[in-house]
Amino acid sequence: MSEIITITSGKGGVGKTTAIASLGIALASRGQKVVCVDGDIGLRNLDVIMGLENRIVYDIVDVVEGRCRLRQAMIRDKRLPGLFLIPAAQTRDKMAVSPSDMMRLGDELRHEVDWVLIDSPAGIERGFKNAIAPADRVLVLTNPEISAVRDADRVIGILEAEEKGTPSLILNRVNPGMVKRQEMLSPDDVLDLLAIDLIGVVPEDQSVLIAANRGAPIALDKESRAGQAFHNIAARLMGEDIPFMDLEEKGGLWSRISKFAGRN
């Protein structure tokens, strides 16, 4: 019973690739077999975020065009048993792969792993269409920024129109101090605007950039707040009922984020 999950956002730079890498780590650390697929052909990045850039031989276009077998393109992450990456091609463009190619690839991957995590490129064009085609479930990721929320709403509308069902929301890079000072949209505000279910709130955390510098996804650092948040999302994907993290840093008065759980 494997599941194909695509993370998409409309807007670029909100943290899709970071989320895919960390959810891959988090699911694999729970004993799951996982493959992360980079859907951003021409602008590949999941390889560097996962720290696997030096091990690429074949990529997704090689698989689709039959130059290698599926397993040859699955790079094993040696840090965890059961974690793999299928990199995007860097010298091709999105038109090299079609939505039906992706459906076929997805069906083949179901036989190999428990979870297929697809990193969608930004935008709502071919690359996005490719990424959502095989998905059983779509997660829309956004930041509490006005442009990111607007783009997320557009993407949710397209997913509904394409009968992909209503996606769940990951709200990334929430700064609790700014929310407290009412200078940043709160998780409650964003949920009210987008009107979909919440699956995770990830606090803004400088260790995310440091982890990316090192090619060690933030979920490998279980001490970090962002890493914990991704482990919580992985647990929720596996059907566990995990309360939402208290974003308050040290003993403040801000009410617990767990109240948002009531909205689901």
Place this chain on the structure above:
Amino acid sequence: MSFFKRMTRSKKKSAQSAKERLQLVLTHDRTDMTPAQLDALKDELIEVISRHIDIDPDAVNIDIAREGREQRLIADIPLKANARRRGR
């Protein structure tokens, strides 16, 4: 200090501005309708209804309401008191 705080608090916080602006922009994005197009729709609706029954155009309230991800066009059109008698 507390006076200063009160002064700064009287200005609307930016999160509130962001939310209000997004509410408007999302309504128009979702319906694929500009505010001008919505106004044209209102005018035409008022014109059609006025042909059949007496209404007060200034009291008419037509707007898009949000309920979750569903949007509906809500029209509140008060009839003039003697509208029915005069109509028939």
